[in-house]
Amino acid sequence: xxxxxxxELDAFRTEVRAWLEANYPPELRDANAKTDPEAIWGxxxxxxxxxxxxxxxxxxxxxxxxxxxxxKEYGGGGLSPQQARVLAEELAAGRYRQPLASFGVWMLGPVxxxxxxxxxKREHLPKIINGQIRWCQAYSExxxxxxxxxxxxxxxxxxxxxxxxxxxVWTSYADKADWCFCLVRTxxxxxxxxxxxxxxxxxxxxxxxxxxxxxxxxxxFCETFFTDVKVPKGNLxxxxxxxxxxxxxxxxxxxxxISAGFGEGGSAGGAAGDLGKIAKQYVGVDENxxxxxxxxxxxxxxxxxxxxxxxxxxxRSAAESKAGNGPSAATSIIKYAAAEFAKxxxxxxxxxxxxxxxxxxxxxxxxxxxxxxxxxxxxKANSIEGGTSEINLNVIAKRVLGLPDPK
Numbered sequence: 242x243x244x245x246x247x248x249e250l251d252a253f254r255t256e257v258r259a260w261l262e263a264n265y266p267p268e269l270r271d272a273n274a275k276t277d278p279e280a281i282w283g284x285x286x287x288x289x290x291x292x293x294x295x296x297x298x299x300x301x302x303x304x305x306x307x308x309x310x311x312x313k314e315y316g317g318g319g320l321s322p323q324q325a326r327v328l329a330e331e332l333a334a335g336r337y338r339q340p341l342a343s344f345g346v347w348m349l350g351p352v353x354x355x356x357x358x359x360x361x362k363r364e365h366l367p368k369i370i371n372g373q374i375r376w377c378q379a380y381s382e383x384x385x386x387x388x389x390x391x392x393x394x395x396x397x398x399x400x401x402x403x404x405x406x407x408x409x410v411w412t413s414y415a416d417k418a419d420w421c422f423c424l425v426r427t428x429x430x431x432x433x434x435x436x437x438x439x440x441x442x443x444x445x446x447x448x449x450x451x452x453x454x455x456x457x458x459x460x461x462f463c464e465t466f467f468t469d470v471k472v473p474k475g476n477l478x479x480x481x482x483x484x485x486x487x488x489x490x491x492x493x494x495x496x497x498x499i500s501a502g503f504g505e506g507g508s509a510g511g512a513a514g515d516l517g518k519i520a521k522q523y524v525g526v527d528e529n530x531x532x533x534x535x536x537x538x539x540x541x542x543x544x545x546x547x548x549x550x551x552x553x554x555x556x557r558s559a560a561e562s563k564a565g566n567g568p569s570a571a572t573s574i575i576k577y578a579a580a581e582f583a584k585x586x587x588x589x590x591x592x593x594x595x596x597x598x599x600x601x602x603x604x605x606x607x608x609x610x611x612x613x614x615x616x617x618x619x620x621k622a623n624s625i626e627g628g629t630s631e632i633n634l635n636v637i638a639k640r641v642l643g644l645p646d647p648k
Contacts, residue, residue: 253324257331264300268293269338281342283372285419294338295372301340302371308346311354315366344413345369345376349422352491356438356479365440377418378495379409379441379465380488386411387629389424390433390485394467396425398481403439403472405447408464411626415450415463418443422491428482438484440476447471457618458601492628496576497558514609516541516586520593541589547582551575571641573633580623580630587617 268274280287280294287295301307304318309325311317320328332339350369353362368374385391394407405425415421421441428435441448447470453462479487517532520541525533532538555575590613591598598613600606624630638644 250323250327254327254331257328258335260304261331261335261337264297265335265337266293266296269297279417281339282375282414282417283341283343284375284417285373288373297338298340298372305370307341307343307372308350308366308370311350311366311370315354315362316370317366341372343369343372343376344378345374348378348491348494349376351494352487353478355490356487360475361440361478374419375414375417377412377415377421377443377465378491379412379415379421379423381409381411383408383410387632389488390436392424392426392436394423394425395429396427396437396439396472398427399471402474403477405439405441405467405470405472408466410462410464411453412450412463412465413461415443415465416452421465422478424484424488427484431482433485434482436484436488437481438478438487439472440478441467441470441472445470445472455619455622457615459615459619493572496572496628496633497555516590516593517545519590519609523593523595523597537589537593541593544582544586544589547578548586551579551582573628573636574641576628577630577633577637580620583623584620587613587620591617 269276274293276292276294277287277290280290280292281298283295283298298307302316305311305313305316306318306320306328308316309318309320309328310322311319313319318325318328345365346369350366353365357365365374369376379394380389380392382392382394384393392407394405394409397404403425405423407425409415409423412421420443423439423441425437425439426435427437443450447468449466449468450463451466452460453464454460455462478484520532520534520537524537527533532541558571558575594610594613597606597610598617600610600614602611628636639646
């Protein structure tokens with residue numbers, strides 16, 4: 242896709258702004274509009290739904306703008322990096338709801354474009370773009386979390402199909418997903434070179450999911466069990482025993498996406514609101530209108546500056562990714578820093594609110610106060626998901642800094 246100059250880009254911006262204004266469902270302009278919270282993820286349960294969020298998703302998907310930079314031949318928008326950036330800017334400026342949240346768009350789709358055969362691309366990419374199928378990621382196992390290559394879920398070649406037995410853990414939204422992309426062991430004699438990457442319909446007999454309760458009171462995670470699950474041979478992506486390369490590539494996209502959600506107003510520790518404004522409310526202000534506690538003011542300022550620098554780094558990394566061959570090992574730097582900053586912000590939020598930041602439920606606590614303490618607990622997972630901070634530091638040492646393995 243050729244680059245676009247200033248005049249062409251201005252014309253495209255005008256076109257985008259007009260289209261968004263004309264096609265955004267009026268019901269969604271009401272912040273209290275009734276819509277199923279799961280609708281933003283799409284999937285089989287919403288086939289034929291007239292939920293305003295689904296209507297919005299379908300309209301954007303028809304333009305290919307749920308995956309704006311993907312090739313048009315698979316239903317994507319075919320936009321240049323500059324055009325895709327303009328679209329994102331206009332969606333944010335107009336405060337439009339996100340049309341589709343999708344592990345398919347963020348993680349699976351990019352690796353399918355890179356590794357899948359043509360039949361697999363034409364089968365799965367349009368359904369991802371249109372929000373028809375909701376995907377989950379089946380990587381970690383009870384005995385193979387940080388050491389992901391130690392996974393033991395067995396995949397046997399039965400001639401006309403694969404037979405899968407084993408279990409996964411921390412499978413986000415597995416109980417709501419239609420399909421999963423899964424790492425399996427196809428060779429027990431080799432570690433990294435014995436892993437393959439397969440796609441599994443969650444309705445297949447033998448697939449079972451069980452939600453895992455979390456300390457924060459929410460449970461997006463599940464255990465997933467595979468018992469004599471038969472998978473078509475055509476569902477293996479890439480070559481047999483070549484899944485580790487795909488797995489690493491997908492993790493780069495996952496870390497890039499997780500990091501993008503750590504902005505100042507993002508859900509990772511910032512959902513309770515702007516930290517500076519909240520501190521002024523609870524701690525008070527001095528004669529100059531600044532947060533009265535000087536030490537707290539300095540720590541909040543440093544955290545906000547770190548997030549501002551992080552957002553610029555994420556934007557630069559995204560631009561480099563689109564201009565090159567996808568994300569690099571540098572995503573581990575961003576993911577590590579983002580997790581640390583998010584945890585720090587949540588701790589500052591609870592500290593700022595004092596005893597009011599320790600409320601769990603009931604009278605005497607505002608919704609933002611309850612959100613703050615639950616958010617603080619949730620950020621403890623930021624340094625685990627998408628690769629633990631320890632694993633990311635190892636990646637940085639080896640792949641970015643080029644340091645040798647310890648003797």
